[in-house]
Amino acid sequence: xxxxxxxxxxxxxxxxxxxxxxxxxxxxxxxxxxxxxxxxxxxxxxxxxxxxxxxxxxxxxxxxxxxxxxxxxxxxxxxxxxxxxxxxxxxxxxxxxxxxxxxxxxxxxxxxxxxxxxxxxxxxxxxxxxxxxxxxxxxxxxxxxxxxxxxxxxxxxxxxxxxxxxxxxxxxxxxxxxxxxxxxxxxxxxxxxxxxxxxxxxxxxxxxxxxxxxxxxxxxxxxxxxxxxxxxxxxxxxxxxxxxxxxxxxxxxxxxxxxxxxxxxxxxxxxxxxxxxxxxxxxxxxxxxxxxxxxxxxxxxxxxxxxxxxxxxxxxxxxxxxxxxxxxxxxxx
Amino acid sequence: xxxxxxxxxxxxxxxxxxxxxxxxxxxxxxxxxxxxxxxxxxxxxxxxxxxxxxxxxxxxxxxxxxxxxxxxxxxxxxxxxxxxxxxxxxxxxxxxxxxxxxxxxxxxxxxxxxxxxxxxxxxxxxxxxxxxxxxxxxxxxxxxxxxxxxxxxxxxxxxxxxxxxxxxxxxxxxxxxxxxxxxxxxxxxxxxxxxxxxxxxxxxxxxxxxxxxxxxxxxxxxxxxxxxxxxxxxxxxxxxxxxxxxxxxxxxxxxxxxxxxxxxxxxxxxxxxxxxxxxxxx
Numbered sequence: 001x002x003x004x005x006x007x008x009x010x011x012x013x014x015x016x017x018x019x020x021x022x023x024x025x026x027x028x029x030x031x032x033x034x035x036x037x038x039x040x041x042x043x044x045x046x047x048x049x050x051x052x053x054x055x056x057x058x059x060x061x062x063x064x065x066x067x068x069x070x071x072x073x074x075x076x077x078x079x080x081x082x083x084x085x086x087x088x089x090x091x092x093x094x095x096x097x098x099x100x101x102x103x104x105x106x107x108x109x110x111x112x113x114x115x116x117x118x119x120x121x122x123x124x125x126x127x128x129x130x131x132x133x134x135x136x137x138x139x140x141x142x143x144x145x146x147x148x149x150x151x152x153x154x155x156x157x158x159x160x161x162x163x164x165x166x167x168x169x170x171x172x173x174x175x176x177x178x179x180x181x182x183x184x185x186x187x188x189x190x191x192x193x194x195x196x197x198x199x200x201x202x203x204x205x206x207x208x209x210x211x212x213x214x215x216x217x218x219x220x221x222x223x224x225x226x227x228x229x230x231x232x233x234x235x236x237x238x239x240x241x242x243x244x245x246x247x248x249x250x251x252x253x254x255x256x257x258x259x260x261x262x263x264x265x266x267x268x269x270x271x272x273x274x275x276x277x278x279x280x281x282x283x284x285x286x287x288x289x290x291x292x293x294x295x296x297x298x299x300x301x302x303x304x305x306x307x308x309x310x311x312x313x314x315x316x317x318x319x320x321x322x323x324x325x326x327x328x329x330x331x332x333x
Numbered sequence: 334x335x336x337x338x339x340x341x342x343x344x345x346x347x348x349x350x351x352x353x354x355x356x357x358x359x360x361x362x363x364x365x366x367x368x369x370x371x372x373x374x375x376x377x378x379x380x381x382x383x384x385x386x387x388x389x390x391x392x393x394x395x396x397x398x399x400x401x402x403x404x405x406x407x408x409x410x411x412x413x414x415x416x417x418x419x420x421x422x423x424x425x426x427x428x429x430x431x432x433x434x435x436x437x438x439x440x441x442x443x444x445x446x447x448x449x450x451x452x453x454x455x456x457x458x459x460x461x462x463x464x465x466x467x468x469x470x471x472x473x474x475x476x477x478x479x480x481x482x483x484x485x486x487x488x489x490x491x492x493x494x495x496x497x498x499x500x501x502x503x504x505x506x507x508x509x510x511x512x513x514x515x516x517x518x519x520x521x522x523x524x525x526x527x528x529x530x531x532x533x534x535x536x537x538x539x540x541x542x543x544x545x546x547x548x549x550x551x552x553x554x555x556x557x558x559x560x561x562x563x564x565x566x567x568x569x570x571x572x573x574x575x576x577x578x579x580x581x582x583x584x585x586x587x588x589x590x591x592x593x594x595x596x597x598x599x600x601x602x603x604x605x606x607x608x609x610x611x612x613x614x615x
Contacts, residue, residue, distance in 0.1 A: 007445060007475065008475045008476050010452060010468075010471075011449060011452060013453070013456045014418075014419070014421065014453050015421075016420070016421025016423075016453075017421070017453055017456045017457050019421075020457055024459075027355075028355060028357075028360075029355055029357075032357070035357055035358075076456070077456045078456065078464075079456070079457060079458060079459045079464075081360055081362075081459045082362060082458065082459050082460070082461055082464065084357075085357075085360070085362045085461070086461070188494050189496075191494065192491060192494050192495055192499070193495075193499060196495070196499055196502060196503060196506075197502065197503075197506055200484075200600035200601075200602075201600075203484065203602070204602070204603060204604060204606075205606075207469060207481075208465065208466045208469050208470070208606065209462050209465060209466065210462075210465060211464075211465030211468065211469055213469065213472070213479040213481075214465065214468055214469055214472060219452075219456075219468075220468060221464075221465060221468070222461065222464070223362070223461040224363065224461050224462065224465070225361075225362035225363030225364075225460060225461035225462055226362075226363045234488075235488065235491075236488050236490040236491065237488070237490050237491045237494050238490065239494060289363070290357075290358045291358065291359075291360060291361070291362040291363050291364075292359050292360060292361040292362070292363065292364045292365065292366065292369070293363055293364045294363050294364035294368075294369065294372075294462075295364060295368075295369040295372035295373060295376075296368065296369070296371075296372035296375065297462075298462055298466060303372045303373075303375050303376045304372065304376075305376065306369070306372075306373055306376075
């Protein structure tokens, strides 16, 4: 290596950093490994390295560059607690939540939930990209057999939860107009408007939040906290056909009853939770994740309402806490 | 907040209760208590901490130059900073040397030392987003900004989802105020299909609109389907082409629209963050 190149390369962790990591190892309950068992529970299968390519052969998602995370022990250049979370976020594939409810995890920064209904399947959140959503559906079909999509639900307005909708609904299904797309009130207004006024600045700032231009490695990007990284690929916004307006609203979708709870101005300006009595399943969208979520992302956004957010979680517990036997979210859970 | 602490002080003081602090699911991998409490302060009290010293501070370059002068110049700062860096005083070293980088962005020793400091802060961070921020800052100080691919145009489906008012807001954001000095342009818009009408007015260097109206004394009046406007924005057609093909009809002086569009800024994909802007913004 030339001297010029070496000054540009990442360096070792210094002694004070090493000392702090040693203290963290003592302070936190690393011997508690239940999260690893929980994160692997219900695993049915996956796509090798979670690798997804576009029709042109471009890689839109792959966990292959994160192979260095196979080491259980954190290197000196990564906080041991973050290392643990980065390893948990390496779980990928299709997972059974309860019989009849499945999640695709680790094929995007977000999760897709598939809920089997009378004749078909209801898809909750469609990942960031059309390519990712297609791969997720194929993985589901491979393990559960081909079923027609009976409805699509968008839990909230962030792109990683709707961008891939056209990978779930093909042209023919779209043209038939028979598949409802269900979303919280004011979905369209907020899906795009959050990025309207300051979008160009947000895109640049997001590079500092997610680190897409950093090399992945022990001296580079290891995770995003919620998941591994931003997905690439093509995105298209579909207009919902049915808006949920109020807490307590119900829908019967392909024979399956859903009860909804509104959670506006929480993690997203328009967001909702739901409960499915038949599966005794509660879905808290992205308002309940396996980490401390963000009240103001570094990319920049309207500041989120922590008080309202906490009340929605309390209300959900009150409404369904005694009935729910399983809970899932749409991110890092 | 009501004890009188400011956002920085609260972040330094507040801890999760023991029952949550050691719970893995409450650790700050994405958000973090230290920046989430600042967000709460922002929500209820805003950016101003009520100390008038923070009411009108000098911006980074001007402040950086004066700090460097007061601190005895670059060499004195770097000598102290290297010493403190070795002791692990990363946060203050970053603050001090960042002033030097904003004062002297071509000082390679300053850039290298600040990069080393950000890097150690990144290695320390439990939050993945903090780590990414520090390590990317270090990388940009060492290597400069990466060449990002051009921003893809907004897909038609996404564009179609925007209300027409939002399209005018975007134009308002892009208007270069100083270039618009002294200009007065009034344009009527009428969208077939959606039955919307607007008066778009440039006056006092601001672009405003009124919905559901048409001005009697407009410079020009345009009639078109909303979808045609989307095609023009998505660059699938141009305004003159759409006029030639009859999709857009107009009366009056259509060149006033061209005059307005010439005042619009194109925003850069990349801009400096950890060092001064190289291209002046006017």
